[in-house]
Amino acid sequence: MTADNTLLVQRQNYRSPDFAIDTVELEIFLRPQDTEVRSRLTLQRLNPSAKDLLLDGEGLELLSLSLDGKDLSSDRHSREAGKLRVKDVPEHFVLESRVRIQPEANTALSGLYYADEVFLTQCEAEGFRRITWFLDRPDVLARFTVTLHAPKVSCPILLSNGNCVATGDADNGWHWARWEDPFPKPCYLFAAVGGSFHVARDRYRTGSGREIGLELYVAERDRDACEQALQSLQKAMAWDEKVYGREYDLDRYLIVATDSFNMGAMENKGLNIFNSKYVLASPETATDADYQGIESVIAHEYFHNWTGNRVTLRDWFQLSLKEGLTVFRDQEFSADMNSRGVQRIGDVRRLRAAQFAEDASALAHPVRPESYKEINNFYTATVYEKGAEVIRMMHTLLGVEGFRAGTDLYFQRHDGQAVRIEELLDALATGSGRDLSGFLRWYSQAGTPRLKADGHFAAQSGRYHLRLQQHTPVTPGQEEKLPVPIPVRLAFFHEDGTPARLPDGQEETVLLLEEASGEWTFGPFAKPVLPSLLRGFSAPVLLERGDAEAADCFLAQHDDDPFNRWDSLQRLAQKTLLASIANPGRSVLGPELQAAFAAALSRPLDDPAFSAELLSLPTEESIGQQMDPIDVDGIHTQREALRRALGDTFAEDWRRLYHDLAAPYRRDGRAMGSRRLRNLALYYAMSSAQAEETQGWAERQYRSADNMTDRLAALQLLAFSPDYDAMPLLNDFYQRWQSHPLIIDRWFSLQLGRAVPETLQRAQELLQHPAFSWRVPNRVRAVLSAFAANLPVFHARDGSGYHFYGEQIRHLDDLNPQTAARLATVFSRWSRYDEAHQRQMRTVMEELLGKDRLSRDLGEILERSLGGSEKRS
Incomplete structure (x- = not known):
């Protein structure tokens, strides 16, 4: 059986809703196996020619249906392909329904589900239709009143969006709570929670003097792991007021943490539901990276209150309108809270690892896709991270004040509306007085542009001549590519490493390449100069320099832009590795790379976090992006050889750093950076000729660590070492922490x-x-994502890794199609490998396509990965 041929949903076919829903009254009687949902919708016709009302629904057992208080006979309604047709409705009317659903059997974790003895919801993108019949689309905004009923012993806490206006007890040990949300919202922002929780509380006073109650709902075992989340929320609220003038609009802000969640978190109005991974932290249980991730994701979901909730989406093709803008906002927040340079390096590393790889695969798509079969498949790095980069480029051109003027106008114009990306660009353009229409091409074209830079210094005139050219390769379904606006932040350096000022006295400027090519002349300069291009990664492009070898060697030691110095050293390491993969007999550590590492190690404690970034090797995945075909075994072998060479060459530096940076646990930026640098030193030291001695360092660190960052770093290095038996330590780790799921x-x-x-x-x-549990996405990803990340094992030449992985995807698709589809995307770059690997991957994907009851989620990913034909509406 092949994937279903459900017609594609296409952006060009958008139609406004035929009906509006003014108010929604829900009564939900929570039982794990048998939940009843009563709905009362007040509707009005918008399209005069629409006589029938079509509502969305999935997996609903209809118990009763009435219109304006009268039961509807069977000839007045019908079921058809996920729709309920109510025939011949009046202009204004009230529709009431009763349905039965089964939360405990809902392993897809979409809609209302029951997991870990708690009732939860996830309605984005189209989960609300699994709760009741509704116009399940983001451009239908309504005011919700929700009454939750449940047994008081098992569900003492009942939560929904907005304000709790009444509570009470009922017969047979049940109780109820009524919630009203004063703000119209699309149903994807609906949330309901019922269960037993520990509640951590705090307060926040807004700039206008309002007191906001902050409430964090967690499992009882996690009562001591709430401080970071609450502090992060307070920081985010203050930052949004300061930077964007946005104040929170309800009296309470609620966050619920659960292990059973497909996503990272969900921004439901006033009631965010989070994967526990992005809420819970204590020094004993969370790493420094966990603390930073919590701060970022808490902020992201809070910022959605305005960029996503108060101003929402006309249709799901506009997804990056909220996600790209909000990712940019959370990145800037994190940069202000921590090291801006280190934050930018991390942002770009994630972009290149996920989004550049996506652009280079069969799954390449524009930031605003033109069609989809399953909208869940477009929660991608392109929509999120590349979407954020498009916002960043406009921010770079407009400056802080111009961008703020534009966003102020955006909120003023569109508060309470469902809009398109065009409305955001128009507000930014009007508010700043600058034409941004060219940026729509970034939203409509897939692929990563190549930016070629050629320049030379003319000694006679003292001027530097620069030529830039852009080209975007063909991607699936898009043969023709037009030029896109590319902001290029630029500075110059003299040969001695000192900055060269431009004639206007500035050390940096921003060029805008809008056509296929452009030329600029700078100077005069008193001495020869070399440009630092694309500083801060000012555009999501692949930079190709005519003078790359000389520039990388120089900038890796002298550039004062943290990102460009790091990027230059990464390119040097990649060049060295690619050469040694092609010629395994040559030295893996060349003089240029050795000099760059020596320079980075000359003053490593000036900024330990940045030094740790600078001294880290490129990942195996990033090296593979530079190869065609990808040589998995060669990459792994030569990267390990480079690690050993650096371990031996700088053995005394690693030893000194490891011992000098030992310190009692503190949780501040410098201490986190020092721990990261110390553990990186251990990473290199354990690959040196003194491996046996340094394994002893790691063993002692594991046993004596006063924080999870150091304990986990030591255990990982030992567990990944092929010549060390880490099982006794792994058993010890399990015994210590078996009651902590994360x-x-x-x-x-x-x-x-x-x-x-x-x-x-x-x-x-x-x-x-x-x-292990197939019902907990975190646990599934812990095994399958980790296995796929082990490239030599996953890509074993006999295909065993692919077949094992495919078997698990097949099983998971019956339980949780969203998670199965996301995990299956690792096959999308199959064409980048040699014929033997291609054949093995194709076989697995084709076998999955023949699966009985193949989900739409997984089927679309497989079809697109294989380049299958699509049926269009």
């Missing part, structure tokens, strides 16, 4: 990083472990 997720992943054939058998064993 930590045990790490325990599962740690056992799958060793690049040896036996890792496949270990993955099979872990799927049978008593602590």
Whole structure:
């Protein structure tokens, strides 16, 4: 059986809704196996020619249906392909329905579901139709009143959007709570929660003097892990007031944490539901990266209150309108809270790893896609991270004041509306007085542009001549590519490493390349200069320099832009590795790279976090992006050889850093950076000729660590070492932390990083472990994502890694199609490998396509990955 041929939803076919829903009254009687939902909708016709009302629904058992208080006979309504047709409705009317749903059987975790003895909802993108019949689309905004009923013992806490206006007890040990949301919202922002929780509370006073109650709902075992989330929320609220003038609009802000959640978090109005990973933290249980991730994701969901909730989407093709803009906002927040340079490096590393890879695969698509079969498949790095980069480019051109003027106008014009990306660009353009229409091409074209830079210094005139050219390669379904506006931040340096001022006295300027090519002349300069291009990664492009070798060697040591210095050193390392992969007999550590590392190690403690970034090797995935075909084994072998060469060459530096940076635990930016640099030193030291001695360092660090960052770093290095038996330490780790699900997720992943054939058998064993559960997405990802990230094992030449992974995707698709589809995207770059690997991957994907009851989610990913034909509406 092949994937279904459901017609594509296409952006060009958008139609305004035929009906508006003014108010929604819901009564939900929560039972794990048998929940009843009563709905009362007040509607009005918008399209005079629309006689029938079509509502969305999925998996609903209809118990009763009435219009204006009268039961509808069977000839007045019908069911058809996920729709309920109510025939011949009046202009204004009230529709009431009763349906039965089964939350406990809802393993897809979409709609209302029951997991870990708690009732939860996830309605984005189209989950509300699994709760009741509705116009499930983002451009239908309504005011909701929700009454939740449940047994008081098992569900003492009942939450929904807005304000709690009444509570009471009922017969048979039940109780109820009524919530009213004063703000119209689309149904994808609806939320309801019922269960038993510990509640951590705090307050926030807004700039206008309003007191906001902050409430964090977690499992009782996690009562001591709430401080970071509440502090992050307070910081985000203050930052949004200061930077964007946006104040929170309800009296309470609620966050619920759960292990059973497909996504990272969801911005439901006033009631955010979070994956526990992005809420819970204490030094004993969370790493420094966890603390930073919590701060970022808490802020992201809070910022959605205005960029996504108060101003929402006309249709799902506009998804980046809220996500790209909000990712940019959370990145800027994190940059202000921490190191701006280190934050930018992290942002770009994630962009290149996920989005550039996506652009280079069969799944390439524009920031605003033109069609989809399953909207869940477009929650992608392109929509989020590349969308954020498009916003960043406009911010770069407009400046802080111009961008703020534009966003102020955007909120003023469109508060309470469902709009398109065009409305945002128009507000930014009007508010700043600058034409931004060319940026719509970034939203409509897939692919990563190539920016070629050629320049030379003319000694006679003292001027530097620069020529820039852009080209975007063909992507699936898009043969023709037009030029896009590319802002290029630029500075110059003299040969001695000192900055060269431009004639206007500035050290930096921004060029805008809008056509296929452009030329600029700078100077005069008294001495020869070399440009630092694309500073801060001012545009999401691949930079190709005519003078790349000389520029990378120079800028890796002298550039004062943190991102460009890091990027230059990364390119030097990649060039060295690619050469050694092509010629395995040559030296893997060339003099240029050795000099760049020596310079980075000359003053490593000036900024330990930046030094740790600077001294990190390119990932195996990033090296593979530079190869065609990708040589997985060659990449792994040569990267490990470079690690050993650096470990031996700078052995005394690693030893000194490791011992000098030992310190009691503190949680501030510098201490976090120092821990990261110390653990990087251990990483290199353990690959040196003194490996046996340094393994002893790691063992002692694991046993004596006063924080999870150091304990986990040591355990990972030992677990990934092919010549070390880490099982006694892994068993010890499990015994210590078996009651903490998030930590045990790490325990599962740690056992799958060793690049040896036996890792496949270990993955099979872990799927049978008593602590493994297919119903918990975090646990599933802990095994399958970690296995796929082990490239030599996943890409084993006999295809065993692919077939194992495909079997798990097949099983998961019956339980949780969203998670199955996301995990299956690792196959999308199959064409970048040699013929043997291609054949194995194609076989697995084709077998999955023949699966009985193949989900729309997984089917679309497989079809697009294989380049299958699409039926268009």
